[in-house]
Amino acid sequence: MKNPSKSYSIEELCKLLNGSLIGYTDQQISEPEQIESAKESSITFIGHKKYISLWENSNASAAIVDRSLQLTDPGPNKAFIEVGNADLAMAQLLELFTPAAVKLVQGIHPSAIVDETAFIDSGVTIGANSYIGAGVKIGKNATIYPNVTILDEAEVGDHSVIKPGTVIAERCIIGHYSILQANVTIGSDGFGYRPSPDGRGIVKIAHIGNVVIGNQVEIGSSSCIDRGKFSSTTIGDGTKIDNLVQIGHNCKIGRACLIAGSCGISGSVTIGDGVIMAGQVAVKDHVTIGNGVTIGGKSGIINDIPDGKTVLGFPAVEAKETLKQWAIIRRLAKKG
Structure with a gap:
C-alpha cells in the first residue's frame, strides 16, 4: 500500500537523491511504481537498457535513470533524475515513501507469557500471545511481534525485530x-x-x-x-x-x-x-x-x-x- 500523505516536487527528489535533473515536470510525485503500471503522479526507474523502450508509453512523469544509459530527452512535462547507480537511488526513494510501521501496543501485551526469570530491557515491545521462556534476555528497544516463541536462555539483541510466528x-x-x-x-x-x-x-x-x-x-x-x-x-x-x-x-x-x-x-x-x-x-x-x-x-x-x-x-x-x-x-x- 502506498503512502498518499507524502508527495514531492521533482526538484526536491533530485536534491534528496543527489542527482542531475534532465527536463522538467510540474507534477507532484506521490509514489514510486513500475514503468508499465505508473500513473502521472508516479516516478519510475530505468536502470537497464531493456526498459528504455517502455518509457515512451509510460504514464509516469519522472524516472530515475542510470547515468551509463546517457538518456537526454524525457519528453514534454516529464523529467529524468540521472544518478550514478539507479538501484541504490531506488533504495533511497523507497525509504522516503515507506508507510508507517505496524502499530503494536507498547510494552508487554497482557496475553503474552513472560517467565519471571526473563530479562526484558527498556523500550521492549512484546506482542499478543508471544511466549518468552526462562532465562531469556531481550535487549533494549527490541520488538517482538505477536505469536513469537523464544525458548529458555535465548537472547535477542538491542533494536532487533522478530516477526509473527x-x-x-x-x-x-x-x-x-x-x-x-x-x-x-x-x-x-x-x-x-x-x-x-x-x-x-x-x-x-x-x-x-x-x-x-x-x-x-x-x-x-x-x-x-x-x-x-x-x-x-x-x-x-x-x-x-x-x-x-x-x-x-x-x-x-x-x-x-x-x-x-x-x-x-x-x-x-x-x-x-x-x-x-x-x-x-x-x-x-x-x-x-x-x-x-x-x-x-x-x-x-x-x-x-x-x-x-x-x-x-x-x-x-x-x-x-x-x-x-x-x-x-x-x-x-x-x-x-
Missing part, C-alpha cells in the same frame, strides 16, 4: 539490529541420523549446540537454521538471507553475504565473507566456499571454491566453462 529455540543468540521475518525457525535439531546396529531402524543423533546470529542480519520468511551438533551454527554480521532457505547444523556463514530464496546448505559448510548465492543453489556438506564468491542460480556445489570465483552449473564449475558447455550442447542438439 518465529521460533527462537533454547540457547540461541540473535545480535543487535537484526530482523527475522515471519515464521523463521532458529535452532531446530540438525538432520543427523545413522542406521541402527541391527540394521532395522535409524538412530537420531542429538544436537546440543546452538545458533549465533550476528548484528544487522536479516532472515526471510520460513527460513530454517539448524543448531550445531557440538558448538554453534553461525551467521556473520550484515548477512541477508531470503525466504525458504535451509542452513544445516554447524555451518559458518561469513559477513555481508547474500543468500537468495530456496537455497539449501548442508551441514558443516563454511562460507566466506561477501558471498552471493542465487536462488535454489544446493551445497554439499563439509564444503568450503571462499570470500567474494558468486554462485549462479540452481547450481550444485560439491567441491571447495577458492576466493573470488564465479561458478555456475550442476556440478558447478567456473561460469565461463559452464557457458561453453551449454553452447556446445545447443550446437549438438541442432545437428541432431
Whole structure:
C-alpha cells in the first residue's frame, strides 16, 4: 500500500537523491511504481537498457535513470533524475515513501507469557500471545511481534525485530539490529541420523549446540537454521538471507553475504565473507566456499571454491566453462 500523505516536487527528489535533473515536470510525485503500471503522479526507474523502450508509453512523469544509459530527452512535462547507480537511488526513494510501521501496543501485551526469570530491557515491545521462556534476555528497544516463541536462555539483541510466528529455540543468540521475518525457525535439531546396529531402524543423533546470529542480519520468511551438533551454527554480521532457505547444523556463514530464496546448505559448510548465492543453489556438506564468491542460480556445489570465483552449473564449475558447455550442447542438439 502506498503512502498518499507524502508527495514531492521533482526538484526536491533530485536534491534528496543527489542527482542531475534532465527536463522538467510540474507534477507532484506521490509514489514510486513500475514503468508499465505508473500513473502521472508516479516516478519510475530505468536502470537497464531493456526498459528504455517502455518509457515512451509510460504514464509516469519522472524516472530515475542510470547515468551509463546517457538518456537526454524525457519528453514534454516529464523529467529524468540521472544518478550514478539507479538501484541504490531506488533504495533511497523507497525509504522516503515507506508507510508507517505496524502499530503494536507498547510494552508487554497482557496475553503474552513472560517467565519471571526473563530479562526484558527498556523500550521492549512484546506482542499478543508471544511466549518468552526462562532465562531469556531481550535487549533494549527490541520488538517482538505477536505469536513469537523464544525458548529458555535465548537472547535477542538491542533494536532487533522478530516477526509473527518465529521460533527462537533454547540457547540461541540473535545480535543487535537484526530482523527475522515471519515464521523463521532458529535452532531446530540438525538432520543427523545413522542406521541402527541391527540394521532395522535409524538412530537420531542429538544436537546440543546452538545458533549465533550476528548484528544487522536479516532472515526471510520460513527460513530454517539448524543448531550445531557440538558448538554453534553461525551467521556473520550484515548477512541477508531470503525466504525458504535451509542452513544445516554447524555451518559458518561469513559477513555481508547474500543468500537468495530456496537455497539449501548442508551441514558443516563454511562460507566466506561477501558471498552471493542465487536462488535454489544446493551445497554439499563439509564444503568450503571462499570470500567474494558468486554462485549462479540452481547450481550444485560439491567441491571447495577458492576466493573470488564465479561458478555456475550442476556440478558447478567456473561460469565461463559452464557457458561453453551449454553452447556446445545447443550446437549438438541442432545437428541432431
